[in-house]
Amino acid sequence: xxxxxxxxxxxxxxxxxxxxxxxxxxxxxxxxxxxxxxxxxxxxxxxxxxxxxxxxxxxxxxxxxxxxxxxxxxxxxxxxxxxxxxxxxxxxxxxxxxxxxxxxxxxxxxxxxxxxxxxxxxxxx
Numbered sequence: 335x336x337x338x339x340x341x342x343x344x345x346x347x348x349x350x351x352x353x354x355x356x357x358x359x360x361x362x363x364x365x366x367x368x369x370x371x372x373x374x375x376x377x378x379x380x381x382x383x384x385x386x387x388x389x390x391x392x393x394x395x396x397x398x399x400x401x402x403x404x405x406x407x408x409x410x411x412x413x414x415x416x417x418x419x420x421x422x423x424x425x426x427x428x429x430x431x432x433x434x435x436x437x438x439x440x441x442x443x444x445x446x447x448x449x450x451x452x453x454x455x456x457x458x459x
Contacts, residue, residue: 384401390453390457392457408449409446409449409450412442412445412446412449413446415442416439416442416443416446419435419436419438419439419442420436420439422435423435423436423439
């Protein structure tokens, strides 16, 4: 049975250098052609949006992985549930039902605040 040969550190470094060279050439070509300057964001700071700057640095990569996989973090899911409950409460015609929905939304909001505070103070959930 033929097992594939493992790449040495030197070979890996050489492969990465070639890749960087290729990326550099592509960027230089784009710069010369004016393609980069034509981009609306050229010369401006990157806008990551979606709360990137507000997310603690150690959670940015895990949150990006979740986002790219189409998975909503539990905190965002809770925020969505709170918004849905508040919308239902606003649309409710029965005062008792509206009060129950608002109470449930309040309980979820409190649980979310406690979870976020725990994360902020301890760095983990």
